[in-house]
Amino acid sequence: MREWIEKQKYIIDFTLSSLLRRKAKNIGLLALYTLIVFILASVMFFTHAIKKEASLILDQSPEMIVQKLVAGRQDLVPLRFVETVRGIRGVQAVRGRLWGYYFDPRFGANYTLLVPPPTAQTGAAGNGSRRVMVEGEPDRNAEGSAGPLFDLGADEIGVGSVVIGSGVARVREAGTGELMLFRAYDGEILPFRIKKILPSSSQLVSSDLILIDEADFKRLFGIADGLVTDLAVTVRNPTELSTIASKITRRLPDARPIIRDEILRTYDSIFNWRGGMMIVILSSAVLAFVIFAWDKASGLSAGERREIGILKAIGWESSDIILMKFWDGAVVSLTAFLSGVILAYGHVFFTDSVVFEPALKGWSTLYPRFKLIPFVSAEQVTTLFFLTVVPYSVATIVPAWRAATIDPDSAMRYTGE
Amino acid sequence: MILHPTVIANLLASLTVSGMILYSAYYGLQIVRHWDLSSGSELQLTLERRTYLISTILSYVFGLELLSLFLYVFTADSLCPLFVGAMCAAGTLNVNGFGYPALLLKMFDFFLAGLWLILNHADNQAWDYPLIRKKYLLLVVIAPFIVGEMVLQCAYFLKMKANVITSCCGSLFSSERVEGLGSEIAALSPQTMLWMFYVSVAVTIVAGIHFYLRQRGGYLFSALAIITFFVSIVAIISVISLYIYELPTHHCPFCVLQKEYHYVGYLLYLALFGALVSGGGVSALIPFRTIESLRTVIPALVRKLALASVVLYSLFTATVTYRIAVSHLIM
Structure with missing residues (x-):
């Protein structure tokens, strides 16, 4: 065993010095290799981190949402739905939500308008659902779950004023106490006073958010009393969710219950699909690189041929040369792989993936500025290894073997020296 | 099919391994038929050189089989949120009828590739390659299994549809x-x-x-x-x-x-x-x-x-x- 290790050490030593002797050729290969790893790793890190982000946010959303469908389109939900759903055994709380989007043509931005539930009405709903709360993401700090980042009841907003997210404030350059003008459904201009700006630490969820009073919301969009946008349902036992969903569709045939897991699954699929799509597109680049590597490995220079010829003449066996070529590949692959991964890590988590962001994330005028949580799993690294190092090694096996089995005399004669 | 980077890596790995094994099985057959150590013909010399290539390829295949065995379970594990009722790899592998057969065949192929490398190691120690026909015959036997594994694995991943209700590990x-x-x-x-x-x-x-x-x-x-x-x-x-x-x-x-x-x-x-x-x-x-x-x-x-x-x-x-x-x- 000791002997074996010593042998490998000498061969690695020889390989390294031989690599350094041909710097120009190898640096080109190494740079290209690193670039390929870097691009693929960036795509994978980014999609994974954003998937994680989405699931962390959805953790806070209601377990089930019930919408009403009219002619296949979503419609406002009448309040009688609340009683029907509440009557189903296993349902802990039902809350009607009022929210919507408002397009601001001056800034080309879409705001999300939300009515925080009144403090008194839903006393029975249990903790947490009385007030709008955005909790700190539990993974972000070591203490576990953080306290709410903002916590507002409807009474604190009051008729005629709004609380806006930091993204809205940024775009409109608005500050507390200023007036914001909204155009109601009938064309009337409604002024609202900005009461407060939400802290930017909750940006990902609150960047484009505007909190507004119920009466103002209904006035703005012309919604009649007794109607809500959708219902948020809390269920005591999460394993009963699908049963309760099927009961809701049976009692209210025009209702559409959406379970949180379904949303999560859909997000997962979308981001997997986007990442996979990028990789399929990039596979042509990987293929080009593999052909390049094959070409590099099979086109031995006169000096290399002579070197192999001399090695064989002084007693190296073909298997030793193959071993040398193996270590050669391993050194190049490891260097390129590690530096590519490290560069991609920096790119995604420190520079907010300047290169790929538009393709992978989607866009919006009010897109929140946020830092992704650095997260790399063994699975990603293994996948990356399979997508880059394996094709490279396979492409170089045959050329390495060709080089190793040249006859020493022909190798030395070929150089013509 | 689910276009997940890890799924692509799996498919790539199994296609590569099958390609390599078919390539070496082709030359393996030639060795079984034409090997004659006493001859100094050009064919014999070429075949002798080929043996180096094939044993190198088989070492790669063995390594890849081991890595891809874990990658396969890994993938199944990470895909489980896409399937209702699947809580870990056990549920995901059950999404269609190809998941478990592919896994079992993978383990069997890994065992066969390991045996081949052991035979090869022993054979290389002797000066006259006494096991050469036997080991290349074994290689020809291994090849269909590895190709079968590739087919099963492709079928598994290509037939996968998200949201199919599967039994999770709890019930399986x-x-x-x-x-x-x-x-x-x-x-x-x-x-x-x-x-x-x-x-x-x-x-x-x-x-x-x-x-x-x-x-x-x-x-x-x-x-x-x-x-x-x-x-x-x-x-x-x-x-x-x-x-x-x-x-x-x-x-x-x-x-x-x-x-x-x-x-x-x-x-x-x-x-x-x-x-x-x-x-x-x-x-x-x-x-x-x-x-x-x-x-x-x-x-x-x-x-x-x-x-x-x-x-x-x-x-x-x-x-x-x-x-x-x-x-x-x-x-």
Whole structure:
């Protein structure tokens, strides 16, 4: 065993010095290799981190949402739905939500308008659902779950004023106490006073958010009393969710219950699909690189041929040369792989993936500025290894073997020296 | 099909491995038909050179098989949120009929590739390549299995559709359901299984040490090593997993690979597969010990293999015993 290790050490030593002797050729290969790893790793890190982000946010959303469908389109939900759903055994709380989007043509931005539930009405709903709360993401700090980042009841907003997210404030350059003008459904201009700006630490969820009073919301969009946008349902036992969903569709045939897991699954699929799509597109680049590597490995220079010829003449066996070529590949692959991964890590988590962001994330005028949580799993690294190092090694096996089995005399004669 | 980067990596790996194995099987057939060491013809010289290429390729195939075995389970694990009812790899593999057959074939191919490398190693030690036809015949036998594995795996991933309701590991390996091999294994009495496991490991280790010292009973040891592998897998499902998860109803053999259990599964399965290949290699080599040029090579090699198998089984048992000892589950 000791002997074996010593042998490998000498061969690695020889390989390294031989690599350094041909710097120009190898640096080109190494740079290209690193670039390929870097691009693929960036795509994978980014999609994974954003998937994680989405699931962390959805953790806070209601377990089930019930919408009403009219002619296949979503419609406002009448309040009688609340009683029907509440009557189903296993349902802990039902809350009607009022929210919507408002397009601001001056800034080309879409705001999300939300009515925080009144403090008194839903006393029975249990903790947490009385007030709008955005909790700190539990993974972000070591203490576990953080306290709410903002916590507002409807009474604190009051008729005629709004609380806006930091993204809205940024775009409109608005500050507390200023007036914001909204155009109601009938064309009337409604002024609202900005009461407060939400802290930017909750940006990902609150960047484009505007909190507004119920009466103002209904006035703005012309919604009649007794109607809500959708219902948020809390269920005591999460394993009963699908049963309760099927009961809701049976009692209210025009209702559409959406379970949180379904949303999560859909997000997962979308981001997997986007990442996979990028990789399929990039596979042509990987293929080009593999052909390049094959070409590099099979086109031995006169000096290399002579070197192999001399090695064989002084007693190296073909298997030793193959071993040398193996270590050669391993050194190049490891260097390129590690530096590519490290560069991609920096790119995604420190520079907010300047290169790929538009393709992978989607866009919006009010897109929140946020830092992704650095997260790399063994699975990603293994996948990356399979997508880059394996094709490279396979492409170089045959050329390495060709080089190793040249006859020493022909190798030395070929150089013509 | 689910266009997930890891799925693409899996497909790429199995296509590469099949391509390499078909390439080497083609030359393997030529070697089987035309090999003649006494001849100095050009064909013979070319074939002799090819052997270097093929053994290099097979080492890669072996390494890739091992890595892709874990990658496969990994992938199944990470895809589980896409399927209703699947909580880990056990549920995802059950999404369609190809998941488990592909896994089993992968394990079998890994074993075959390992045996081939052992034969190859012994053969290369002798000056006259005495095993050359046999090993290339074995290669030709291995090739269809690896291609079959590729086909099954492609079918598995291509036929995958998100949201299909599958049974999760809780119901597949739970002792309440009566049909299926998984639940039959789970229904075995934990105490009996634990005894069987320890007895079979002890007998195997004793046989291994006996063989190592006296060089007798090689076939017996090899057979025991293979039987112990299966007993250990059954024991993992029926009792060892219970202690690791500290949950008397959770029988899943895949969750041990997860972070929650400190990745202990990798250690367990690596030791187990290593012990199986080296233990099985003993009986693959013993028939050839009478060949003149291998007379000194094989006895030394099989002793090493037996020792490796014994050490790996001991490592496996020690890890299992440790996990049982520190487990909070009392049965």
